[in-house]
Amino acid sequence: MSEPFSARLRAATWTDHKAAEQTTFLDDLTRGRLTVAAHAALTAQYHLIYEVLEEAARSWQGDPIAGVFHHEGLTRLPALAADLEFLLGADWRDALSPVPAAAAYVARLREAAFTDPGAYVAHHYNRYLGDLSGGQYLARALARAYDLTLGGDGLRFYAFDLGDLDAFKNGYRAALDAAPWDEAAQESVVAEVKLAYQLNTDVLADLGRAHPNPFPPEVIAQIMRHMNDDHADDSLLICRAALPEPTRPRTSSAAMSGMDAAGIEFRAVVDGVDTPVRVPFAARLTERAQVRVEVTRLYREACQILGVPAR
C-alpha cells in the first residue's frame, strides 16, 4: 500500500519545519532571553495572519473538500484579541502593523487561499497542526519565561478546547489522506506547505531583528573579558558579599564566568576549591548599557556589606 498523503506531506516538509523551529527568535523567546514585548509582537503578527486565514476558512465553509478541515474549536482570532488586550492594553490594535514578511504572508493568503482549495488547506495545516504540536511546547516555555499562566491571560492563543489534541490531529491527518487529490494536486499542496514554512520562518527572522537578544554570546564574552582584565578585585568583593559570612575571608579570587538578563556568574576560589557563584540582578536587564550600572551597584552593595570603602 502506498504511504498516506499526510505522512508523505510531513516527510517532504520536515526540513522546512526544522528551519522554522530553529530560528534564533524562537530560541531566544522560549529561553526567556527577550522581554514580554517580544511575545506580544509575535502575537500581534499572528493576529494579522489569522484574521485572513480564518476569513478564508469561513469562505470555504460547506465546500466538500476544503470545508472539512476547519473546526470551530480551532478559531484563534478571539483568543489573539484577548491576549493582545492583556499584553498591550486597550490600545492593542495600534500594534497591528505587519513586519515585512507578515505583509508578504498575508498577501500570499489573499492571493491563493481564497481560490485554490489545496493552497488553503496547506496554510491551514501549517498553522493549526503546528499550534497543536510545537505550539503546545512553546506555550509551556512562554509561561515559564514570562511569568504567565498556561492557558490563561496572554497565552489563550495556545489553549485549544478540542479534547485530546493527539486524537484531533489524527482525525485531521485522516482528512488529508481522504482528500481526492491526484499526484499533481498533492504536489502543489506540498509546495504550498513549504512556502508556508518559509513565510513563517521569515516572520520569525523579522521579529528577531526587531527584538534581538541583548546578551548574545559575543557580548557576554566582551563583558567577561572586561570584568576579568580590569575588575578582578571588584568581582572578588561581589562574590565574598554573596557567599555565607564564614567563607568570605577564605575566598581568594573570583572570575566572571557568564551572565544572562537576570544575573551574573563567577567562579570563585573558596578554600582553594573552584566554586560557582551566581548573583541575581535587582531587575531583569533589557539592554547592554544596564550591565555596567547594575554591576557597579552590586559592587557598592558588596562594599557596604563587607565594610570596605567603595572607590
Ligand code: HEM
Ligand atoms: C519551538 C518551535 C517548534 C517546536 C518545538 C516544534 C515541534 C514540533 C513537534 C514535536 C511536532 C510533531 C508533533 C506530532 O507529530 O504530533 C511538530 C509538528 C508540526 N509543526 Fe512544529 N515545532 C515548532 C515550530 C513550528 C513552526 C514555527 C511551525 C510553522 C508554522 C510548525 C509547524 C508544524 C506542523 C505543521 C506540524 C505537523 C507536522 C505533521 O505531523 O504533519 N512548527 N512540531
